[in-house]
Structure formats: structure tokens, C-alpha cells
Amino acid sequence: MKTIRKLIKYFIIIFLIQSLCFPLLSSATTKEDLKKINSSIKSSAAIVMEATTGKIIYSKNGNAIKYPASTTKILTAIIAIEQSSLNDMALVSEYAVTSIPSGYTNANIQVGETLSIKDLLYALMLASANEAAVVIAEHISGSNSEFAELMNKKAIEIGCKNTHFINANGMHNKSHYTTAYDMALITQYAMKNKTFRQIVSTTSYTLPATKVYPYNSRTFTNTNSLIIVNKNNVPNNFYYPSAIGVKTGFTSPAGNCLVSAANNNGLEFITVILGARAKDIRYIDTINLFNFAFNNYSFTKLKSKNNSVTSIEIDNASDDTKKLNLLINSDITVLSNLDNKNSVIEPTIVLKENLSAPISKGEVVGKIKYEFDGDIYESELIAASNVDKKTDFIYNLCIKVLIISFILLFITGIFIHKRLKYEKKYNRRKEKI
Numbered sequence: 001m002k003t004i005r006k007l008i009k010y011f012i013i014i015f016l017i018q019s020l021c022f023p024l025l026s027s028a029t030t031k032e033d034l035k036k037i038n039s040s041i042k043s044s045a046a047i048v049m050e051a052t053t054g055k056i057i058y059s060k061n062g063n064a065i066k067y068p069a070s071t072t073k074i075l076t077a078i079i080a081i082e083q084s085s086l087n088d089m090a091l092v093s094e095y096a097v098t099s100i101p102s103g104y105t106n107a108n109i110q111v112g113e114t115l116s117i118k119d120l121l122y123a124l125m126l127a128s129a130n131e132a133a134v135v136i137a138e139h140i141s142g143s144n145s146e147f148a149e150l151m152n153k154k155a156i157e158i159g160c161k162n163t164h165f166i167n168a169n170g171m172h173n174k175s176h177y178t179t180a181y182d183m184a185l186i187t188q189y190a191m192k193n194k195t196f197r198q199i200v201s202t203t204s205y206t207l208p209a210t211k212v213y214p215y216n217s218r219t220f221t222n223t224n225s226l227i228i229v230n231k232n233n234v235p236n237n238f239y240y241p242s243a244i245g246v247k248t249g250f251t252s253p254a255g256n257c258l259v260s261a262a263n264n265n266g267l268e269f270i271t272v273i274l275g276a277r278a279k280d281i282r283y284i285d286t287i288n289l290f291n292f293a294f295n296n297y298s299f300t301k302l303k304s305k306n307n308s309v310t311s312i313e314i315d316n317a318s319d320d321t322k323k324l325n326l327l328i329n330s331d332i333t334v335l336s337n338l339d340n341k342n343s344v345i346e347p348t349i350v351l352k353e354n355l356s357a358p359i360s361k362g363e364v365v366g367k368i369k370y371e372f373d374g375d376i377y378e379s380e381l382i383a384a385s386n387v388d389k390k391t392d393f394i395y396n397l398c399i400k401v402l403i404i405s406f407i408l409l410f411i412t413g414i415f416i417h418k419r420l421k422y423e424k425k426y427n428r429r430k431e432k433i
Contacts, residue, residue, distance in 0.1 A: 033292055033295065033296055034058070037058060037288060037289065037292045038060070040285075041060050041285050041288065042276065042281050042285060043060075043255075043275055043277075043281060043285045044064075044275030045060060045180040045272070045274040046058070046059070046061075046062075046271070046272065046273050046274075046285055047059045047060070047180040047183075047184050047271065047272045048292070048293050049184040049185075049188060049269065049270045049272075050267075050268070050269055051268035052268065052335075054185075054188060055335055055375065056181070056184075057293060057296075057297060057337070058289060058292065058293070059180070059181070060180075061180065062180045062181040063162060063181050064180070065162060065177050065178075066177065066180065066254070066274040066275055067172060067176065067177055067178075067251065067253050067254035067274075067275075068170055068176070068177070068183060068249060068254065068257060069170045069172070069249030069254035069255075069257050070128045070130075070169065070247065070248065071170065071183055071247050071258075071259045071274075072165060072167075072170030072176070072178075072249070073125060073128065073133055073168070073169060073247060073249075074186055074190055074247050074259060075155065075165070075190070076124065076133050076136060076151065076169070077121055077125055077190065077196060077199065077200075078186075078189065078190040078196055079147075079150060079151060079154055080120075080121060080124075080136045080140060081121070081195050082193075083140050084117050084140060086116065086118040086121070086195070087116055087117070087118065088116065088139070089114045089115070089116055090114065090116070090135050090139035091112075091113075091114050091135075091139075092109055092110065092111055092113045092131070093111070093135070094111045095134065096109075096131050096134035096135045097109065097111050098111075099134060099144075100131050100134070100169075101171075104130045104169075104171060105127065105128045105129060105223075106127075106130055106131050107123040107127045107129035107132060107207060107220060108218050109123065109131050109132060109135070109207075110212045110213045111212075113210045113211075113212045113213060115135070115210070117136065117139070119207055119208065120132045120136050121136075121199055122202065122207075123205070123220070125199050125222075125247060126202060126203075126204070126205050126220055126223065127220035127223070128223050128247075128248065128249075130169040130170075130171065133167075133169035134167075134168060136168060137167075137168040144167050144168055145167075147168050148166055148167055152164060152165055155182065155186065158185050158186055159185050160182035160185055160186065161179075161182065162177075162178065162179045162181075163178040163179065163182040163183075163186075164176065164177055164178075170249060170251070170254075172251045172253050172254065181272075183272045183274070184259075184270050184272050187261065187272070188270055190246075191245070191246070191261055191268075197244065197245065200244070200246045201244045201245050202222065203221060203222050203227060203229075204219060204220065204221045205219070205220060206220075223248045224246070224247065224248055224258070224260070225237075225238040225239070225283060226238055226239065226240045226260055226262075226283065226287075227239070227240075227244070227245070238280075238283040240287055240290060242262040242263055242264045242290065242294070243260060243261070243290075244261050244262060244263050245261050246259045246261050250279075254274070255275040255277060256273075256278060256279050256282040257273060257274050257276070258271075258273045258282040258286055259272050259273075260273075260286050262294075264294055266299075267294065267297070267298065267299060269293045269294070271289045271293075273285050273286055296337050296338055297336070299333050299334070299336075300333065300334050300335075300336045301331060302332045302333070302334060302370055303331065303332045303368075304328070304331055305329065305331050306327050306328065307327065307328050308325050308326065308327055309326050309327065309328050309349065309368055309381060310326050310349065311324060311325045312324055312351070314355065314359065314387050316357050316389060317357040317359075317389065318388040318389065319390070321385065321386060321387045321388045322357075324359065324383055324384065324385065324387055325384035325385065326349075326366070326381045326382070326383070327382050327384050328368060328380075328381060329364070329379050329380040329382050330379045332368075332377050332379055333377075334370070334373070334375070335375075336372070336373065337373075345370050345372055347369060347370050348369045348370075349366060349367070349369075350366055350367050350369070351365060351366035352364075352365055352366055356389075357387045357390065358386070358387060358388055358389045359386065359387035360383065360386055361383055361384065361385050361386050362382050362383060363383045364380045364381070365381055365382065365383050366380075367379070367380055367381060368381055
């Protein structure tokens with residue numbers, strides 16, 4: 001009972017603190033809440049992206065060049081997952097350990113150890129181990145600098161326009177930079193990977209003992225306070241129930257950085273905070289951004305798969321099949337805010353050119369498009385039934401005459417054949433007599 005009362009007391013205290021520090025934005029209108037969020041965000045750059053569509057619903061200096069610090073490791077991790085197996089073993093070089101200056105985080109990885117890529121990834125993303133990043137880089141590309149070239153190619157492939165990385169861990173360099181928007185793109189890409197999602201949502205991990213380090217003492221907790229609960233399952237002051245990752249970062253030039261993701265009943269948002277003056281600010285800004293997003297946005301289904309959209313007539317079709325219903329081939333779901341949630345949206349239907357019979361059931365006959373809040377949503381339209389080609393009266397009559405003639409000719413042929421056979425037999429009998 002004492003333990004339960006203690007837990008209840010903790011929850012009440014935390015609730016009061018969060019109510020004061022991170023008040024939920026009212027669900028009045030998006031415009032009003034947008035004014036509130038603009039005045040509340042203290043970090044120098046911030047952005048909110050809906051993870052499925054990639055739609056940006058809030059941005060403050062989203063395309064401004066900033067230093068990413070250890071949020072760099074998001075790209076390092078997803079490349080490692082794609083370019084190697086989790087069971088691959090990597091040797092820890094002397095350079096990987098000694099190249100990390102004092103003051104940068106590490107996981108106490110030792111020179112000469114052999115660790116799996118899986119272990120290195122957990123050290124990288126939870127403990128923010130800088131030496132783990134170098135070990136991964138050397139294992140995949142041979143060196144930190146060559147791996148950085150791979151990172152830059154991958155960033156361009158993902159769609160980044162203002163990103164350039166010099167190393168795999170985010171150690172400060174004037175030529176190592178990105179933007180909040182580019183980091184959101186990288187995170188959106190990485191979060192599509194199940195392994196990545198699992199790693200960044202893990203709260204603690206222990207590196208295994210090795211021949212070089214024969215102890216199980218290297219246990220570390222995720223640096224992302226949004227997903228951390230303390231002893232007795234008590235959340236910390238910045239715990240956010242819907243949060244599922246992703247990565248913190250800090251250097252003096254970069255300030256406090258935080259890339260986060262949160263999912264609530266399938267609706268997922270990615271936030272990026274760069275250049276916050278303090279750790280508390282990066283968390284407060286992130287929580288306010290998530291509250292703004294979840295309070296004001298939701299998915300609205302405009303049309304469901306296999307629903308009838310309209311019907312058309314096919315000119316050259318038979319009378320009983322000429323009316324064709326068009327079915328939508330996939331759900332059309334849009335991200336809507338409170339200001340336009342009940343808007344009436346008229347679709348644009350584009351049919352295939354020279355559409356004519358015959359048409360098979362399920363055949364693609366066109367497209368339907370919806371323009372909503374500046375975005376285009378579309379789906380294929382398919383035929384709900386078969387459409388047979390119309391045949392004219394004269395043609396049908398000729399076919400029938402030909403068929404009847406063929407039957408008569410066939411019967412006549414049989415009759416003549418039998419007659420000739422009979423006459424031949426009769427003549428043979430006559431000759432015998």
C-alpha cells in the first residue's frame with residue numbers, strides 16, 4: 001500500500017509540473033494554436049512533420065543551416081542497418097577510441113574488442129557513443145571520412161538539399177551541417193525501418209563482456225528523456241507517453257538538439273529541435289510541438305477502397321452492359337486540421353483516352369484526384385463489371401444466316417453421302433444378279 005501511495009504521489013507531482021511547464025494547447029482552432037506555438041518555441045530552429053505524408057505542419061527556421069551534433073547518428077545508424085548484418089562482428093581500432101576528445105560521450109569500448117553491429121548500434125543510439133560511430137564507419141567504409149562520403153550520398157538520395165557531413169558521430173566541424181527540414185527527412189526515412197524503430201525506442205541496453213573487457217558492467221540508459229521512466233516505473237518530468245524515439249545531441253556550437261517521433265493511434269509526427277539553449281528547452285519545445293500536432297491534426301478518409309465514385313456510359317457497349325460503375329482502387333486519406341476538417345472537396349476524374357468496349361471487371365479506366373490543403377491525393381479508378389462490345393443487327397443476322405447455312409450444308413452433305421453409299425451398294429447387288 002505504501003508503494004502504491006508513493007507512486008500516486010509521484011504521478012500527481014509530475015502531472016502538476018507538466019501542467020505548469022507544458023500546458024496542453026486547447027483544441028480551439030489551428031490558427032489560434034499556431035499563434036501560441038510560435039510564441040512558445042524558444043529553440044533557434046524547429047519543425048514538425050507528419051511521418052506518413054511528409055507534410056510539414058510547423059516550421060521555425062526549418063531551412064536554416066545548423067549544426068546537428070549527435071543527431072548525425074540517425075543517418076549513421078540507418079546506413080549501418082542497410083549496409084551490414086546485425087550479426088556482423090567489427091574490430092575496435094585504436095583510432096576509433098583515441099580520436100574521441102575528452103568531453104564527448106562514449107560507451108567505454110576498448111581497443112581490440114570485437115563487437116557485433118547490433119551492440120554498436122545500441123551503444124550509438126542509446127549512449128550516444130562516439131567511438132561506436134567510428135567503429136561502424138571503419139567496418140563499412142574503411143574510414144570515418146569515406147563513410148562520411150557515403151552519408152552525403154545517402155542524404156541526397158533521401159532528398160536533403162542543405163546537408164553535408166564530415167564524420168559519422170557529429171563531432172563539431174564547420175563543414176558538418178544540416179537543417180531541421182533535412183533532419184526530418186532523414187528521420188522519416190530511418191523510421192520506416194523496423195530495426196531502427198526498435199533500437200531508438202529501447203530504454204536501456206548492456207554491452208556483452210568480451211575477452212578484452214570481461215565484465216557486464218556497461219549498461220546505459222537512453223539519453224532521450226521523452227521515453228524514460230525512473231525506478232518503480234515512475235516517469236521523469238519530460239516523459240511523453242506517445243514518444244517512440246529518436247536521438248539527442250549536444251555540442252557547445254550546436255546547442256541542445258533533439259529529434260523525436262511520437263505515435264498516437266497510427267498518427268505519427270516527427271519533430272526536430274536544433275540550437276536550444278538548454279536541455280529543458282529542447283524537451284519543452286518538443287512536447288509543445290507534439291501537443292500542437294496531435295490536438296489540431298488528424299487523418300480524414302475521403303473515400304474508401306472499392307466505393308463507387310460515379311457511373312459512365314460506354315458508347316460502343318451492348319445495351320445491358322453499357323452503364324459502367326467506377327470504383328476507387330485504394331483508400332484516400334488526408335491529413336486535415338481543425339480549420340478545414342469539414343471542408344467539402346470536389347474530386348477531379350480523368351478517364352483514359354478513347355475508352356471503349358470491351359472492358360474487363362477490375363480493369364483500370366482512369367484516375368480520381370483530390371486537391372486538399374495544397375496537396376494532391378489520387379487513386380486509380382477500376383471497372384465494377386465487364387463491358388461487352390455492341391454488335392449491330394445486320395452483322396448479327398449475317399452471323400445467324402451463316403450458322404444456319406452451315407448446319408443445312410452439313411445435313412445435306414450427310415444425306416448425299418448416305419444416298420451415294422446406298423446407290424453404290426444397290427448397283428453392286430444389281431450387277432451380281
